[in-house]
Amino acid sequence: MKEKKFEINRILKETRKDYVQHVLLEQDCCNDPFDQFELWFKEAVEKDSMYANAMTVSTVDENGMPDSRIVLLRNLSYGGFTFYTNYESSKGNQIKNNSKASILFFWKELERQVRMQGEIRFLPIGESELYFRSRPFESKVGAWASQQSSRIENRAALDERYEETLLKYKDKKVPRPNHWGGYVLVPVSFEFWQGRASRLHDRIKYSLQENNKTEHWKMVRLMP
Numbered sequence: 728m729k730e731k732k733f734e735i736n737r738i739l740k741e742t743r744k745d746y747v748q749h750v751l752l753e754q755d756c757c758n759d760p761f762d763q764f765e766l767w768f769k770e771a772v773e774k775d776s777m778y779a780n781a782m783t784v785s786t787v788d789e790n791g792m793p794d795s796r797i798v799l800l801r802n803l804s805y806g807g808f809t810f811y812t813n814y815e816s817s818k819g820n821q822i823k824n825n826s827k828a829s830i831l832f833f834w835k836e837l838e839r840q841v842r843m844q845g846e847i848r849f850l851p852i853g854e855s856e857l858y859f860r861s862r863p864f865e866s867k868v869g870a871w872a873s874q875q876s877s878r879i880e881n882r883a884a885l886d887e888r889y890e891e892t893l894l895k896y897k898d899k900k901v902p903r904p905n906h907w908g909g910y911v912l913v914p915v916s917f918e919f920w921q922g923r924a925s926r927l928h929d930r931i932k933y934s935l936q937e938n939n940k941t942e943h944w945k946m947v948r949l950m951p
């Protein structure tokens with residue numbers, strides 16, 4: 728087959744950026760990667776990083792094929808990073824089959840990324856209940872109206888489902904659907920990446936180590 732010519736290749740060729748804003752040295756890193764994450768997250772919020780809590784969650788399907796999507800970080804609790812979704816979505820089914828996953832944050836304003844690997848667990852139902860109650864009425868209705876990741880004929884059919892569900896719950900309390908709730912990714916590794924000049928970026932990796940039944944984080948520097 729003849730190779731297709733893409734116009735954007737010219738733009739891609741010209742796109743080159745040096746990273747010069749910050750440094751990440753071992754002596755400045757917190758011993759606990761969760762503290763380091765908090766520090767960087769606060770800076771991302773202060774810098775007005777667009778969607779600072781948007782994170783790419785990667786899971787694998789039953790064929791071992793990786794799959795990624797953005798969800799919003801809603802809490803740091805139960806030993807990890809919490810997000811809310813539909814348990815029967817593609818990601819929900821993938822997690823059921825293989826709970827190992829990764830998370831990636833990219834804060835471009837700070838030239839930073841944070842990645843982590845770990846296991847995804849269900850958030851206790853009580854937490855999901857509490858969070859669901861705090862959502863706006865329309866979002867609650869949306870959780871009932873959308874069978875996330877399932878096929879639908881067209882946009883009109885989706886709007887119709889939503890309108891019907893709106894009517895059903897008009898002036899009523901919307902309960903949490905059983906298929907909707909939280910997950911928490913409990914990390915076993917973190918990597919903090921700080922862009923530096925000449926592609927000599929800083930990379931500090933934390934791995935969870937177990938020693939005589941006590942856990943601690945080991946920190947190493949990786950080459951860029």
Ligand SMILES: Cc1cc2nc3c(=O)[nH]c(=O)nc-3n(C[C@H](O)[C@H](O)[C@H](O)COP(=O)(O)O)c2cc1C
Pocket residue numbers: 778781794795796797798799810811812813816817818819875876
């Ligand atoms: C900025 C942004 C925030 C999002 N937040 C969520 C979220 O918190 N929960 C969620 O289920 N989907 C969220 N989505 C939609 C997901 O990326 C995805 O389309 C959806 O969860 C279905 O994924 P799946 O088919 O892999 O299960 C968000 C998308 C974007 C771009």
